[in-house]
Amino acid sequence: MKHRLLRWLLPVCILLAGFICWEIAVRVADTPRWMLPPPSAILRSFRDDRALLLANARVTLLEVVLGFAYALVAGVLTGMAIASSRLLERAIYPIVIASQTIPMVALAPLLLIWFGYGLTPKIIVTALVCFFPIAVSTVDGLRAVDRETLQMMRTFGAGPWMRFRLVSVPAALPSLFSGIRIAITFSVIGAVFGELVGASEGLGYLMQRAAAQFQTARVFAALFILAGMGVGLFALATLAERLLLPWRRFLIEDRENEE
Amino acid sequence: MHTSTRSYPAPGTPPALSLESVSATYRDRGETLLALDNVTLSIAPTEIVALVGPSGSGKSTLLDIVSGLFPESSGSVRIEGEQLALEQRLGHSAYMRQRDLLLPWRTALENAVLALDASGAKRKPSREFARQKFEDFGLAGFEDVYPAQLSGGMRQRVAFLRTILAGHSLLLLDEPFGALDALNRVSMQNWLTSYWQRDRHPVLLVTHDVDEAVFLADRVLVLSARPGTITHEEEISLPRPRHRNLIASPEYSRHRARLLAALGLIDEVAAS
Secondary structure (H helix, E strand, O other): OHHHHHHHHHHHHHHHHHHHHHHHHHHHHOOOOOOOOOHHHHHHHHHHOHHHHHHHHHHHHHHHHHHHHHHHHHHHHHHHHHHHOHHHHHHHHHHHHHHHHOOHHHHHHHHHHHHOOOHHHHHHHHHHHHHHHHHHHHHHHHHOOOHHHHHHHHHOOOOHHHHHHHHHHHHHHHHHHHHHHHHHHHHHHHHHHHHHHOOOOOHHHHHHHHHHOOOHHHHHHHHHHHHHHHHHHHHHHHHHHHHHOOOHHHHHHHHHHHO | OOOOOOOOOOOOOOOOEEEEEEEEEEEEOOEEEEEEEEEEEEEOOOOEEEEEOOOOOOHHHHHHHHHOOOOOOEEEEEEOOEEOOHHHHOOOOEEEOOOOOOOOOOOHHHHHOHHHHHOOOOHHHHHHHHHHHOOOOOOOOOOOOOHHHOOHHHHHHHHHHHHHHOOOOOEEEEOOOOOOOHHHHHHHHHHHHHHHHHOOOOEEEEEOOHHHHHHHOOEEEEEOOOOEOEEEEEEOOOOOOOOHHHHHOHHHHHHHHHHHHHOOOOOOOOOO
16 A cells, blocks of 8 residues: 555656655746746646646546547457458558558548548547557457467367457457557547648647647646546556456566565 | 177166277378277276377377367277267267366356356256365365365366366366375375275376376276387276275286386386
């Protein structure tokens, strides 16, 4: 318990110390506000622009959640297809990998042309960014399933569906969760990127507009909300993993005891 | 080649397992190799038969064939008198391997009922049934514990309980205690004989430990190096229930010496 508290306290203290240094440095050097506002100005922006920030954060969060959800479904299904047969692996895997080499910068304007300024292109960019780690981690998880265990299931008279449900799925979940954690940190970046290319709402759009007007404190406020969103979603994924895979704790504890 | 000619307790009861002229081949880098050559054996309904042999003698292949995982190239396999094709043999015997293969995400109790879950049995009754068995297996109090929290010996007992709960009479044990340290192995062997004394299953035990074979089995078959074929059969005359003290008896030493000689590990001993 003490251990866990310390784990949280340490980064929080470092962040706080950083903010204090920042505040002092800006005041001492007398940097213009539009260039680098002190943390106190950013805090003020949080208070004054509350409604504006909240409304735009809601839009971005919606893009992130929907994009991630689509990626989860598509990624897991694709991963399952790739892991299920050599033929499908040869057919699909190269395409999945090649799709990752297409730069988002080039794709986003196209999506804008096809789907306009609404939510759809942002959701697609987010989903594309999240898709790859989820698909790959699903493939890896399913491939790592112990062959001997599957044979044992066959001697129990278990058919393919039972083997999949009782062994493959739970065995692949830890790997899938690793992919989910990576995807979730990418998801916020994806949504903001989609907004920067062309949008009429969202935190990315707000940042762009505020920057153009040199309202730098507001840019920072939006930035911090985005960071908080990423951290919050990551924590949520970790919490879900802990609840769904309670047995993992013991493996991790064992490892820590050995160290 | 030896053919087993044991008389069975009740005449007319078919042997729990009988193999007739079973051969098996496998492919290795384009070459076809003979793993088992013309193996014939049979196990009576309450008999423990041990199969000893050097590594690569096809002992495990034999168990894979009986359990339905690996195809024989010729010969026939009968379980309880019924000749069964490869796929049909799946789910007709309880197969336990050296690795405990416990699923880390299932508690001890949930691991024990894995075979029942796999067969689509109702969850609650099978768990209640398994719970009652935990005492017998020296696992009382560990029902809801994950495998990572269990010792090697306990994990192996959970694996054995899972094998028993699969509900098949014929047990195929492939080096079941091979992963345990020497002391744990001996205590598991002691425990297994006393368990078997109450609940007599036909057992085919694969091991490369001659002491384990003599102490546990009614009959020991020696398999030669590849291609595996039965070169020696040793009827173990030690009384049951078996006690560890028996290892000091002259019969025990005689059996042991004859088996080691058959394996080519010591010089031929004079038949006494």
